[in-house]
Amino acid sequence: MFANLVNERTQTYKGVKVGFSWTEMFFGFWTPVFRGDFKWASVLVLAEIIFGSFTWGGGAFLVTFIFAFFYNSLYVKDMVAQGYKPADTTSFNVLKNAGYL
Structure with a gap:
């Protein structure tokens, strides 16, 4: 699943992955x-x-x-700490159900 985050201060949008990180498993620190x-x-x-x-x-x-x-959980929590918030109610529900918020 994916969720959308927005930083209201800078008007920056980011799409984040929720769950297991296949890219982390295959590419490591990259x-x-x-x-x-x-x-x-x-x-x-x-x-x-x-x-x-x-x-x-x-x-x-x-x-x-x-x-x-x-890793995806850590990444999203760091983004929230930087001022990002869920862009819509669907993203909020996805992040809440996954335990990221």
Whole structure:
């Protein structure tokens, strides 16, 4: 599912994914980089380096697999903290039912 967020101060609209992040699972830290979420990109890089170095890369895959379950939630919560709000009642209900708000 998708939801729309709007920042009323800057009049910026963003579409966000709700649920499991397939892009995070396949592309790892590149997903937050392309979204401009450098805080979580740096956390992922560090975690992938730490866990991947001890397991010949298997730990890095495990980190991205586990992180894919909750990255979209973290991203939406950071967007709300930056001043974004649901753009319509459908988006509000989707985010509320998913536990993002």
